[in-house]
Amino acid sequence: MATNENLPPNVIKQLAKELKNLDESPPEGIKVGVNDDDFSTIYADIEGPAGTPYENGVFRMKLVLSHDFPHSPPKGYFLTKIFHPNIATNGEICVNTLKKDWNPSLGLRHVLIVVRCLLIEPFPESALNEQAGKMLLENYEEYARHARLYTGIHAKPKPKFKSGAISESTTALNVDQTNTSVLNADQKSTTPGAALPLPCPSPLAPSTTSTRGNGKEQQAAIAPATDTGVSGSTVAAAAAAAAPTAQKKEGGLAKAHADKKKMDARKKSLKRL
Numbered sequence: 001m002a003t004n005e006n007l008p009p010n011v012i013k014q015l016a017k018e019l020k021n022l023d024e025s026p027p028e029g030i031k032v033g034v035n036d037d038d039f040s041t042i043y044a045d046i047e048g049p050a051g052t053p054y055e056n057g058v059f060r061m062k063l064v065l066s067h068d069f070p071h072s073p074p075k076g077y078f079l080t081k082i083f084h085p086n087i088a089t090n091g092e093i094c095v096n097t098l099k100k101d102w103n104p105s106l107g108l109r110h111v112l113i114v115v116r117c118l119l120i121e122p123f124p125e126s127a128l129n130e131q132a133g134k135m136l137l138e139n140y141e142e143y144a145r146h147a148r149l150y151t152g153i154h155a156k157p158k159p160k161f162k163s164g165a166i167s168e169s170t171t172a173l174n175v176d177q178t179n180t181s182v183l184n185a186d187q188k189s190t191t192p193g194a195a196l197p198l199p200c201p202s203p204l205a206p207s208t209t210s211t212r213g214n215g216k217e218q219q220a221a222i223a224p225a226t227d228t229g230v231s232g233s234t235v236a237a238a239a240a241a242a243a244p245t246a247q248k249k250e251g252g253l254a255k256a257h258a259d260k261k262k263m264d265a266r267k268k269s270l271k272r273l
Contacts, residue, residue, distance in 0.1 A: 006067040007040050015039070015065075018107055030112050031160075040065040042074075042108060045158055046116050053147030054082070054119045057155025061093070063111065073102035076115060083143075083150040085124045085133035093118070094128045
């Protein structure tokens, strides 16, 4: 759930619009995500630009927005370890756009693009990492080797941000309201006496067929070995009870037919006499 207690409503509205735009049309090599617990913290995964020591790496960073944003610039931090003159060992980013060159009209897109450009063209003159800055000025090959080493160890692909997270957060900042409405809908659907949807026919459901033959209607029930609302033992018992009756009836008919034949034979014998 996003709290956003430090940001005024008009700033939240503008941020939501910009974040949605970044999600639908991201800058090259940049993927943005939001923090569900604090809307004022923006995360981004930055792909290392081709032709630099950071190539093939994915660097996660965050922008922290203060309560008076956008009048004051956000603070930027790399969460992925990186060997770079303008990024301190604690991840803090030093770039003029986030300091003296900040303008309230600049948006998050501009800030993120500037940070990625910093990987292409470092500024060793204003280094936060003095070792990296000195190495870059004195021995670029050694600097590039260190940077590639850090990239290979730390800047491996990160788990992707949850799809649609920005849209969900910017459309409905209070997730609890959505959950409550869903819960209420579920409760309504399970209210006693409410109409329940009819079950779909199943190939395992019991089927009853009715056939007519010799003027007699016969019922044939086929019961599966699954729970169908009528126990299999009950059906089996009914079938067992019906079988002797049918056999007895058939035996009676056969006996009557034999007696009739005997009577006819006796009549013929009497006529001959």
